[in-house]
Amino acid sequence: MSVTMLERKTAPQSLRGERESGEQHVAQDVDATLATRYRESLRSFLADGSEASLSRGYELARQALVDDCGVLELAEIHHLALRRLSAESPPDARTLRAAGDFFAECLAPFEMSHRGAQEGARALRHLNEVLEGELRRVAQVLHDEAGQLLASVHIAVADIASELPPKQRGRFKMVGGLLTQIEAGLRNLSHEWRPTVLDNLGLLPALEFLGEQIARRTGIGVSVIGDDGARLPTTVESALYRIVQEALNNAVKHAAAGSVHIELRRLPAGVRCSIRDNGKGFDANRQPQGLGLTGIRERVSTLGGALRIITGPLNGTTIQADIPLGD
Amino acid sequence: MGRPAFRTMQEVCVPVSSGHDLVTARREGRDMAVQLGFSACEATLVATAITELVRNIFIYACQGEIYLSMANEGAKSGMTVIAVDQGPRIADIDLAAQVGYSAAGGIALGLSGIKRIMDEFAITSECGRGTAVTVTKWRRR
Numbered sequence: 001m002s003v004t005m006l007e008r009k010t011a012p013q014s015l016r017g018e019r020e021s022g023e024q025h026v027a028q029d030v031d032a033t034l035a036t037r038y039r040e041s042l043r044s045f046l047a048d049g050s051e052a053s054l055s056r057g058y059e060l061a062r063q064a065l066v067d068d069c070g071v072l073e074l075a076e077i078h079h080l081a082l083r084r085l086s087a088e089s090p091p092d093a094r095t096l097r098a099a100g101d102f103f104a105e106c107l108a109p110f111e112m113s114h115r116g117a118q119e120g121a122r123a124l125r126h127l128n129e130v131l132e133g134e135l136r137r138v139a140q141v142l143h144d145e146a147g148q149l150l151a152s153v154h155i156a157v158a159d160i161a162s163e164l165p166p167k168q169r170g171r172f173k174m175v176g177g178l179l180t181q182i183e184a185g186l187r188n189l190s191h192e193w194r195p196t197v198l199d200n201l202g203l204l205p206a207l208e209f210l211g212e213q214i215a216r217r218t219g220i221g222v223s224v225i226g227d228d229g230a231r232l233p234t235t236v237e238s239a240l241y242r243i244v245q246e247a248l249n250n251a252v253k254h255a256a257a258g259s260v261h262i263e264l265r266r267l268p269a270g271v272r273c274s275i276r277d278n279g280k281g282f283d284a285n286r287q288p289q290g291l292g293l294t295g296i297r298e299r300v301s302t303l304g305g306a307l308r309i310i311t312g313p314l315n316g317t318t319i320q321a322d323i324p325l326g327d
Numbered sequence: 328m329g330r331p332a333f334r335t336m337q338e339v340c341v342p343v344s345s346g347h348d349l350v351t352a353r354r355e356g357r358d359m360a361v362q363l364g365f366s367a368c369e370a371t372l373v374a375t376a377i378t379e380l381v382r383n384i385f386i387y388a389c390q391g392e393i394y395l396s397m398a399n400e401g402a403k404s405g406m407t408v409i410a411v412d413q414g415p416r417i418a419d420i421d422l423a424a425q426v427g428y429s430a431a432g433g434i435a436l437g438l439s440g441i442k443r444i445m446d447e448f449a450i451t452s453e454c455g456r457g458t459a460v461t462v463t464k465w466r467r468r
Contacts (some may be wrong), residue, residue: 051354108375112440
């Protein structure tokens, strides 16, 4: 024998008949079958006060959670059920207390899920830190070891070239030129992945440095202003740096922006970073795929922050990330 | 309604093989939690843990037992719930702890959910000797 499993939601059409006059105003998306079952379980618990009735309530709520019912939706269902039962027979204090116990029982699966979500967010933050650490390590190796090796090769090539007749020297010079390009490419890559200036000097100087690099590489105008206050927590600095990097990428690649303005401001209990471009914007209702906005959103939500995106066709785009500080 | 197999001052054992037994185990667990001085809210979480443990027994085996007992460790006191079943050995314990997680589509119920509402969690599984999941909740001091 197995634990009582509740049936899945039935099709909405079959529910309408069950919806009774007192519940006309139940929001369309409230599952009326769930509401009816909840009310009947509550009714039986109020009548017998048994553990069996509580157990049914738990199973009902557990399945509701699996079926994507929200906690406020469940509260609404409880409220309506209690109102309906109260209309049938006015409840005394004991009954009201029992109804509260039943509701608490039904919230237990949501409590577990809530704790799971908190744990997930913590794990995600940790994962981000680990990734940043890895990136820093790779960037360092790229910069230090690969950079030095290339420099040695460069010198060796130049040495050999100097001993050759002028005609062949020209071809070695070309090799030297290519090596210089590779060196510059590697340096840029390692700076972008993990700019030492972010570790050493902080977010604002790092953003200024990033802005300069992007401006030099792409020709767009990048301005950076902000409060040069105390250092922020490493996770916040890293996240905001990546957010600006992604937003700049978007401005260059997708928005064809001519200029980007980056602003970093302290809030009473947090920090606000906004990136405004004068590019072509996009229809906020039909968010284009692959714009890196998902990544930005993830980073912001991992830190418990809020993200605003203000845009419209031909209106440019402003991305504003507010990150709370202090826990 | 089912009855415990035995009850001593310190320990209650409820064999579980049906939904009725689940209800018995929950009732015994909630009563004990309240007697030990847990708040109603904490007692609800104990009942929740028992429910998920019994569900877990029904996933891996047809029957098992729930042992409820007082727990003491230094200055801490609380309650321990042990779920035992004779089902096939759980090959990958870490994976099993995620069963609720995958089965409920990432909602984190099941064993992984129990971990979060109780203070201690241990699972042992031996070939031929079934599986025991031990969880403890300490009283807030």
